[in-house]
Amino acid sequence: METTDLLLAIVHHILVFSVAALIACESVLTRGELSAAAIKRLAGLDRHYGILAMLVIIVGVGRVFYGLKGWEFYVYNWVFWAKMVSFLAVGLLSIIPTMRFLSWNRQASANASFTVPAAELSSVRFYLRAEMVGIVLILIFAAAMARGYGY
Numbered sequence: 015m016e017t018t019d020l021l022l023a024i025v026h027h028i029l030v031f032s033v034a035a036l037i038a039c040e041s042v043l044t045r046g047e048l049s050a051a052a053i054k055r056l057a058g059l060d061r062h063y064g065i066l067a068m069l070v071i072i073v074g075v076g077r078v079f080y081g082l083k084g085w086e087f088y089v090y091n092w093v094f095w096a097k098m099v100s101f102l103a104v105g106l107l108s109i110i111p112t113m114r115f116l117s118w119n120r121q122a123s124a125n126a127s128f129t130v131p132a133a134e135l136s137s138v139r140f141y142l143r144a145e146m147v148g149i150v151l152i153l154i155f156a157a158a159m160a161r162g163y164g165y
């Protein structure tokens with residue numbers, strides 16, 4: 015149905031751009047020294063990132079099955095699968111930052127003089143940048159697949 019397709023498309027766009035915004039926020043917040051408050055904020059943002067990523071999967075699968083084009087349009091299309099692999103890669107890349115934020119938050123709560131080790135901070139920044147590259151790839155694949163490329 016056209017209304018279902020429209021609603022799924024609207025929610026999908028809002029979710030994916032929120033996910034991208036959260037990665038950008040995390041990237042900005044991990045610049046320079048981190049206060050305990052900043053670490054707490056990062057852990058909170060990252061929790062929302064995880065929830066939104068789950069919703070992206072649910073709504074994305076909804077678009078495949080309830081979208082106007084029908085599931086056959088996507089499952090035989092390699093650009094769609096390239097988009098899925100990129101999405102999975104972004105998910106895997108986000109594991110290390112999530113684990114670091116949780117660990118820093120735990121340590122900062124237990125010890126007021128805790129400072130984030132520089133090597134851990136720069137590795138988290140590396141993973142966040144790699145996630146951004148993944149998002150750019152997803153956007154390229156999304157635009158191509160929506161226009162029928164990939165057969």
Ligand code: HEM
Binds near residue numbers: 026074088149158
């Ligand atoms: C962060 C992850 C994602 C981003 C940034 C993203 C981005 C986009 C964008 C921008 C479009 C619109 C393309 C256009 O009309 O030009 C789109 C469409 C779509 N996406 Fe995603 N997406 C993501 C994840 C997913 C996932 C996980 C799924 C499925 C499980 C999915 C399924 C779809 C479908 C079915 C369409 C409709 C394409 C069409 O109109 O034929 N997306 N996506």
